[in-house]
Amino acid sequence: MISPSASPVHPRSLSVRNHDRDLAGLTYVYPVLSRRAGGVSVGVNLNPNNACNWHCAYCQVPGLVRGKAPEIDLVRLEDELRGFLADLLHGDWMQRFVPEDARVIKDIAFSGNGEPTSATVFPEAVELVLRLRAEFGLDETVPVRLITNGSLLAQTRVQEGVRRLGEAGGEVWFKVDAGTSEAMARINGVQLEPDSVARNLGRCTELCATWVQTCMFRWDDAVPSEAEIDAYLALLEQAGVAKLQGVLLYGIARQSMQPEATHLSPLAVDELQAIASRIEKKGLTVRVSP
Numbered sequence: 001m002i003s004p005s006a007s008p009v010h011p012r013s014l015s016v017r018n019h020d021r022d023l024a025g026l027t028y029v030y031p032v033l034s035r036r037a038g039g040v041s042v043g044v045n046l047n048p049n050n051a052c053n054w055h056c057a058y059c060q061v062p063g064l065v066r067g068k069a070p071e072i073d074l075v076r077l078e079d080e081l082r083g084f085l086a087d088l089l090h091g092d093w094m095q096r097f098v099p100e101d102a103r104v105i106k107d108i109a110f111s112g113n114g115e116p117t118s119a120t121v122f123p124e125a126v127e128l129v130l131r132l133r134a135e136f137g138l139d140e141t142v143p144v145r146l147i148t149n150g151s152l153l154a155q156t157r158v159q160e161g162v163r164r165l166g167e168a169g170g171e172v173w174f175k176v177d178a179g180t181s182e183a184m185a186r187i188n189g190v191q192l193e194p195d196s197v198a199r200n201l202g203r204c205t206e207l208c209a210t211w212v213q214t215c216m217f218r219w220d221d222a223v224p225s226e227a228e229i230d231a232y233l234a235l236l237e238q239a240g241v242a243k244l245q246g247v248l249l250y251g252i253a254r255q256s257m258q259p260e261a262t263h264l265s266p267l268a269v270d271e272l273q274a275i276a277s278r279i280e281k282k283g284l285t286v287r288v289s290p
Contacts, residue, residue, distance in 0.1 A: 014131045028072070029080040031088075031097070039104040040094070042084065042130060045112025046072055046122070052114035054149050055189030056177070057260035058215055058252055061113045068118035078128055082109075085094030085136050108133060111147040118152060121163035130168050142225030144170040147213065149188070150264060153200035159207060172211040173248060174204055180196070181232030186219070194231065198238040205243035212236060213248045229275060233282055250275050253290075264290070 027048055034041040051067030052059075064254045094103040110116040110131055119125060129144055146165055150172075152158045162172060176197060177187045184192050204210045214232075216224055224232075236244065252266045267275075269290045276286040 003229070012055055026080045026084065028077045029084045031056065031084075031093075031124045033098065033107075033278065034106065039102050039106035040088070040098055041106055042081075042088070042108045042112075043112055043145060044077070044081070044116070046110065046116045046119040046125060047114025051115045051118075051150075052120060052188070053151060054115065055128070056215075057126070057187055057189070057258055058256045058264055060254050060257050062257045064113075064258065067114075069114060069116065069120070070247070072119050072121050072125065074121060074124060074128060077125065078132065081129065081132050082135070085132065085138075089136060105138070105142050107143050107145050109145040109147055111145075115151065116146065116147055117148055117155075118157045120157075122211055123157055123164060126161040126198065128165050130207050144168065145173055146170070146208075147173045147175075149175040149193070150197070150200045150204060153154050153203045159203070162204060162207045170208060171245070172204050172208045174210050175210050175214075176200055176201065176232070176235060177215055178228065178230065179233070179235040183231070194235045195238070198235050201235075201239035202243070206288065208232055209245050210243070211245045211248050213250075215250055215252070215279065216272065217252050217267055221265060223267060223271055229278055233278065236279075236284070237282065241282050244284060246287065247276075247279050248287050248289070250289040259271050 002172065016055055030043045030045055032041050033039070046069045049065075049070045050061055050063050051065050051066065051069065052061075053066065053068060055064065055066065088105060090136055110125070110129075115124065126144075133139055133142060133144060144165060146162065153162070165172070166266055178184045179194055181191065181193055184197075185192055201210070201212070237246075249272060251272055252264060256264055272288055276288050279286045
């Protein structure tokens with residue numbers, strides 16, 4: 001178990017604007033106060049090398065590099081997650097680091113500093129997390145989520161992990177920020193065709209309950225155009241809106257650590273709400289986090 005400290009309050013307490021991966025001092029496990037999950041999210045970071053196959057303009061990871069997850073030490077991951085869950089549930093970590101009104105574990109999430117499904121042992125890591133969730137009696141109260149760009153969903157091993165997550169009542173938060181190749185290149189730093197994104201999103205909905213996760217913002221002070229929103233909605237329709245749980249629409253709350261940060265600024269709440277209204281007209285539930 002992670003040794004508790006006698007310190008009553010830590011100056012680096014969690015907030016929606018502080019997603020410090022080093023707060024718990026671990027390699028693979030880190031806590032965040034998630035504005036979308038609505039409490040403490042126990043993060044599982046399979047990319048401690050800061051490597052991702054995308055380069056999103058709004059990414060808060062410092063030193064982001066192109067690449068995939070390194071070899072994962074599953075024994076260490078298990079030890080860290082078991083110890084941290086024990087400290088959250090039976091120690092004083094919540095009291096020391098979490099605001100009183102947010103001291104609840106809302107999920108265990110595969111997220112972190114890159115694309116988690118790029119880990120060779122991704123399906124094994126899913127099984128490990130599900131086993132420890134059961135060990136702590138959290139099956140009924142704490143969902144397991146995968147936060148992914150979805151780009152590797154055509155791979156059998158990724159489908160295996162997502163399918164197992166679906167069987168266990170988990171969720172996928174699937175990244176879609178744009179509906180055209182040009183906008184994806186600018187925002188996500190990748191050359192993709194909307195058709196391929198829609199196919200992977202459709203695959204995902206067949207395997208596990210899937211929410212689309214979308215970040216929208218001003219680029220050089222310009223709001224997303226009507227044509228860009230139309231293309232985004234067309235992509236969701238192509239994937240099959242009836243199979244989606246809904247859309248998690250959010251704005252910029254933390255500073256990007258990428259060179260493109262100079263282009264970005266937040267949308268106003270009413271601007272995000274206007275986009276949400278257009279999405280809702282397609283029959284989708286939308287949760288907005290400014």
